Structures are given as structure tokens and as C-alpha cells.
Amino acid sequence: MSLTEILPPLLPLLVGVPLLMGAIGAAVRKNKRIRHAISLGTLAGLLAFSILLVVVTHDGTVLAHQVGMWDYGISIPFVVDALSSLVLMIISILGIASVLFAMATHEARARFYHPFVLVLMAGVAGALMTGDIFNLFVFIEVMLLPSYGLLAMMGAKLGAHGARIYVSVNLLASTLLLIGIALVYATAGTVNLAELRGAAVEDPAVAVAGGVVLTAISIKAAVVPVHGWLTRTYPMTSPAVTTLFSGIHTKVAIYAIYRIYSLLFDADEKFLWVALLVTSLTMLIGVLGAIGEKTTRSILVFHMISQIGYILIGVGLFTGLGLTAGIFYLLHHMIVKASLFLSTGAIEETYGTGEIDKLGGMLKREPLIAVTFMVAALSLAGLPPFSGFVAKFSIIQATLEQSHYWVAAVAVLVSVFTLLSMLKIWTGVFMGSAPKDLEERALTYQERMHGKRYLRVQAQAESPTLTIGPPTATMSAVLAGERAVKVPMKLIIPGMLLAAITLFFGLGAELLMTLSETAAENLLNPDGYVEAVSNA
Known part of the structure; x- marks a missing residue:
């Protein structure tokens, strides 16, 4: 038997195994190492399976399976092609990176942290594979439930206001999505995506219903003008959770927009001008919003919105080159943005702040973090030889190919502002001199967060004064006046690995571009x- 025959019946395992392992992890009460092993092992298995799916679908093969062996039209279809397998692969990488970071910050010590992450990944796999829009709604809700749990675990850091916004907006969007799905079923008689192909073109009523569905998903994707919830919640979570959410929630919604417009609207050209207008506004408003922000994470969250505009240009063009560029941009952006969140998050978790005016001199203090940030930032801005250059060049080339010169102009302008925003972080956080009270504030933060007593040094010309200090600081180093605070390597590695991937995507762009094509x-x-769905 070939892999194309073996793999389809195994697709439900991508949902079932993370759910099962999440339940087992929740049952483990005291041994955090077992929970760590269960989580990382499950995510590694998910990554290995997704890579296998990428290999099988790289030539255009589509795998499909009717879950439960019910007849076509009744059962839940799971369908995997090149797009869904690529997105699943990248999300699996991000899941591993964010969990490693959470383990390094001790956030993952919480009993239900890993179970929440695994249930979230099960929902992601289901949303990427499902072949009908009702079960898309179901799996999005499976994603949201553990997300609420992760936010609740952040408690005091997020605050009731941010949590209320996140929950309220997502409940509203989910309600609107369910209404849209009901309208699709009422007008078309099915929610199966394969059966819905071209239905919105043939029947205006289905087009209206599909518009409601896409509007609801656009809220979840944080497309302008329904983007405000993202900027008021993501900066208030922990860096690990922000990284995880940035690579999952909005990106699954973007995937759904690509898929639904391809099938339900059959790439109907008469609606594309709306998409181009919305994406251009999203690019511009997102980057302009970043200009006035004062923390690293809030700047990066606004850039998330801006980059979502770039990604959705592929839908607005819906040409071969446009879709290829949009998909490449999606994959590149997931890696780059996560790397930026993790590198700046490592500084935030160590020094107790992400406020630019309270940091400085990190290039000298933390050279590895500086290099990691620089690689990802230059890629985000679209400079060669990084993946961002290939992504933005392809997007601009695709817009020019269709004579959408104004969209290309907006894309170039936004790239300039993106570079300026990255320079703002670079000069404020990494250049110059560190504030005199930086280390004192960092020690106070570490004591408050981890309940440890740290060594403080008051270096005096004649006789240094010693107080309590970190276990890793040697007495001789402290007496010599050396600093006691340093970002640990375990916080640096996750972001550094992702930065290396974006460099690989840039230098080896042909491989990823071929898969995107x-x-x-x-x-x-x-x-x-x-x-594939009808014959499964």
C-alpha cells in the first residue's frame, strides 16, 4: 500500500492524540517533568506527521477521509492538501518553541498549561483539516476554550478588562459565524465545502450568507476595521502565550478565508476589489498604529495586523503568483513574528519590562538576543537575504502583474514604516547605555515573580557592599562589580532557532516557494x- 492509501484513515489521530495526551497530562498532578515530556513528545509527533503530509502532498495530491466511515455528505470529511499541511507544520514548530519558552520561564509548571496547549493544537489540526464549515466552527471553538484557560492562568497580568475584551469579541464573532453557517445551509442545503463549490456565484443568497461567514472569520483574523481587540489583549499576556496565539488564532482564520473563497465563491473576481481595499487599509493602519506605541510587544502586535494585510493580498488578487506569494508570506510571517515575540519576551521576562524607554544597551549586555532580534526584524522589514524580502518582493510583483499599482505603492510605503518601527525598538532597547537602575529593577522583578533572594551589589570605590544574590552569581564576580542579571540561554534558544529558520527560508526560498505554488x-x-472528498 502507498502512503496515499495509508495516511487518510490516520488523519483523525491529529485531533484525537493531542486530546488524549492533554487528558493524561491533566491527570498528572505533581511531576512536572512528565507533563513536559508528554507535551513536547506530542508536539514533536504532530510536527513529524505534518512533515510527512507535506512530502505526500507536495505534488498536488489531496488526502481525504470520511470520519467514522459514514457515507459522503453525512460524515465529517477530513481533507489535507499542500496548504493545510504546510500551515500545520509551521504551527507545530511554533507550538514547540512557545512551550520551550514557557518551560524556561516556569510558566509551564502550572498543572493545566500543557493540557490547554495540547487541546488547542487538537482544535488547530481539526480546523485545518475539516471539509465543512460547520465543523470549522466546532474546531474553532475547541481552539478558543483552552485559550480562555491560558488567559485565566495569566490572571493578574492580563487583567479583567483585557480578558473581557478577548472573550466578548470572540463570542460575538463565533455567534456571527454560526449565523452565517446557518444561512449557508438554509440557502444552499449543505455545509460541505466540496458540495458548496461555486454556490455563491450561482445564487446571490448564498453569496450574502458566505459574506456573513467571511465577516465573522475576518473578526477572528483581526482585519481592519475589526482589529482593535487584538491590540488590547495580546500585549497583556505572557510572551509565551502571545507567541502561541500569534501563530494560531489569526492564522487559522486567514487559512479559512483562503479556503472558503476558493470553494464557496470559486474565486469570483467581482468581489476581489473589496478584499484589496480592506487589505491595503489593514497594512496601513496596522503600521501607523505601531508608531505611537511604547513597548516592544505592543509595537509587534500592531505589526501583526499590518502583516495580515500583506498575507490577504493573495486573496484579493487570486492569481497564481498572488496566491503563491500570499501563502509564502503567511508561512514566513508565522516564524518571524514568533521569533520577535520570543527574543523581546526573553528581555521582558529577565528585566521585568518591555517599555522601550526603560531599557537600553542590550547589544552589549545580550549580544545573542540582539543578533536574534536583528535577523527577524530585518526579515519582517523585507530586506535580503531573509525570507521577508522574498515574500514582499513576490507580493509586490503579483500586484504589478495585475496593474494594481496603488496596492503596490501601499505595500512599499508600509515596508518603509515597518523598518522604521524596527529601528525604533533597536535604538531604544539595544543601542545606547543601560539605565542606571536597570539591574536593580530587574532584581526586584525576579524576586517578585520567582520568590528568590538575589545578590545585590553596591560597588564602591574602596569597599563593595554585598547583600543577598542569585545562586548563579559567583562571589568573586559580584565583588568585582560584574552584573548579576543575564538572560539565560534557555530563554534565548527558542527565538534563535526560529530566526535561523527564517534565514533558511530566505536563502532556500525556492523550496518553500515551490510548495507554496x-x-x-x-x-x-x-x-x-x-x-478527493467525494471519493473518500
Whole structure:
């Protein structure tokens, strides 16, 4: 038997195994090492399976399975092609990186942290594989429930106001999504995506219903003008949770927009001008919002919104090159943004603040973090030889190909502002001299967060004064006046690995571009998708 015959019946395991391992992890009360091993092992298995799916689908193959062996049209179809397998692979990488970071900050010591993450990943896998829009809603809700749990674990740091916004907006969007799905079923008689192919083109009522669905998903994707919830919640969570959410929630919504427009609207050109207008506004408003922010994470969150605009240009063009560029940009952005969140998050977790005017001199103090941030920041700005250059060049080339010169102009302008924003973080956090009270504030923060007593040094010309200090600081170093605070290597490694991946994506762009081209072809011509579902 070939892999194309073996793999389809195994697709439900991508949902079932994380759910099962999450339940087992929740049952482990005291041994955090077992919970760590269960979580990382499950995520590694998910990554290995997704890589296998990428290999199998790289030539345009579509895998489909009717869950429960019910007949077509009744059962829940799971469908995997190049696009869904690529997104799942990148999300698995981000899941591992964010969990490693949470373990380093001791956030993952909480009993239910790993179970929440695994249930979240189960929902992601289901949302990426499902072949009908009702079960898309179900799996999005599976994603949201553990997300609420992760936010609740942040408690005092997030605050009731931010949590209320996150929950309220997502409940509203979910309600609107369910209404849209009900309207689709009422007008088209099915929610199966394969059966819905072209239904919105043939029937205006279905088009209206599909518009409601896309509006609800756009809220979850934080597309302008329904983006405000993102900037008022993500900066208030922990860096690990922000990294995880940035690579999952909005990106699954973007995937859904690509998939639904390809099938339900059959890439109908008469609606594309709306998408181009919205994406251009999203690019511009997102980057302009970043200019006035004063913390590293709030700047990066506004840039998330801006980059979402770039990604959705692929839908607005819906050409071979446009879709290829949009998909490449999606994959690149997930890695780069996570790397930036983790590198600045390492500083925040060590020095107790992400406020730019309270930091400085990190290039000298933390050279590895500086290099990691620089690689990801230059990639985000779109400079060669990083993946961001390939992504933005391809997007601009695709807009020019269709004579959308104004969209290309906005994309170039936004790239300039993006670079300026990255320079703002660079000069404020990494250049110059560190504030005199930086180390004192960092020690106070570490004592408050971890309940440890730290060594403080008051270096005097004649006789240094010693107080309590960190276990890792040697007495001779402290007496010599050396600093006691340093970002531990375990906080640096996750962001550094992701920065290395974006460099690989830039230097080896042909491989990822080829895979993105296959995914784009599946969207342009979904015959293979429809046939695989109907024959499963």
C-alpha cells in the first residue's frame, strides 16, 4: 500500500492524540517533568506527521477521509492538501518553541498549561483539516476554550478588562459565524465545502450568507476595521502565550478565508476589489498604529495586523503568483513574528519590562538576543537575504502583474514604516547605555515573580557592599562589580532557532516557494479537492 492509501484513515489521530495526551497530562498532578515530556513528545509527533503530509502532498495530491466511515455528505470529511499541511507544520514548530519558552520561564509548571496547549493544537489540526464549515466552527471553538484557560492562568497580568475584551469579541464573532453557517445551509442545503463549490456565484443568497461567514472569520483574523481587540489583549499576556496565539488564532482564520473563497465563491473576481481595499487599509493602519506605541510587544502586535494585510493580498488578487506569494508570506510571517515575540519576551521576562524607554544597551549586555532580534526584524522589514524580502518582493510583483499599482505603492510605503518601527525598538532597547537602575529593577522583578533572594551589589570605590544574590552569581564576580542579571540561554534558544529558520527560508526560498505554488494551484483549481472528498 502507498502512503496515499495509508495516511487518510490516520488523519483523525491529529485531533484525537493531542486530546488524549492533554487528558493524561491533566491527570498528572505533581511531576512536572512528565507533563513536559508528554507535551513536547506530542508536539514533536504532530510536527513529524505534518512533515510527512507535506512530502505526500507536495505534488498536488489531496488526502481525504470520511470520519467514522459514514457515507459522503453525512460524515465529517477530513481533507489535507499542500496548504493545510504546510500551515500545520509551521504551527507545530511554533507550538514547540512557545512551550520551550514557557518551560524556561516556569510558566509551564502550572498543572493545566500543557493540557490547554495540547487541546488547542487538537482544535488547530481539526480546523485545518475539516471539509465543512460547520465543523470549522466546532474546531474553532475547541481552539478558543483552552485559550480562555491560558488567559485565566495569566490572571493578574492580563487583567479583567483585557480578558473581557478577548472573550466578548470572540463570542460575538463565533455567534456571527454560526449565523452565517446557518444561512449557508438554509440557502444552499449543505455545509460541505466540496458540495458548496461555486454556490455563491450561482445564487446571490448564498453569496450574502458566505459574506456573513467571511465577516465573522475576518473578526477572528483581526482585519481592519475589526482589529482593535487584538491590540488590547495580546500585549497583556505572557510572551509565551502571545507567541502561541500569534501563530494560531489569526492564522487559522486567514487559512479559512483562503479556503472558503476558493470553494464557496470559486474565486469570483467581482468581489476581489473589496478584499484589496480592506487589505491595503489593514497594512496601513496596522503600521501607523505601531508608531505611537511604547513597548516592544505592543509595537509587534500592531505589526501583526499590518502583516495580515500583506498575507490577504493573495486573496484579493487570486492569481497564481498572488496566491503563491500570499501563502509564502503567511508561512514566513508565522516564524518571524514568533521569533520577535520570543527574543523581546526573553528581555521582558529577565528585566521585568518591555517599555522601550526603560531599557537600553542590550547589544552589549545580550549580544545573542540582539543578533536574534536583528535577523527577524530585518526579515519582517523585507530586506535580503531573509525570507521577508522574498515574500514582499513576490507580493509586490503579483500586484504589478495585475496593474494594481496603488496596492503596490501601499505595500512599499508600509515596508518603509515597518523598518522604521524596527529601528525604533533597536535604538531604544539595544543601542545606547543601560539605565542606571536597570539591574536593580530587574532584581526586584525576579524576586517578585520567582520568590528568590538575589545578590545585590553596591560597588564602591574602596569597599563593595554585598547583600543577598542569585545562586548563579559567583562571589568573586559580584565583588568585582560584574552584573548579576543575564538572560539565560534557555530563554534565548527558542527565538534563535526560529530566526535561523527564517534565514533558511530566505536563502532556500525556492523550496518553500515551490510548495507554496502547489498550494496556490490547489486553490485556483480545486477539482482535486472536490474529487478527493467525494471519493473518500
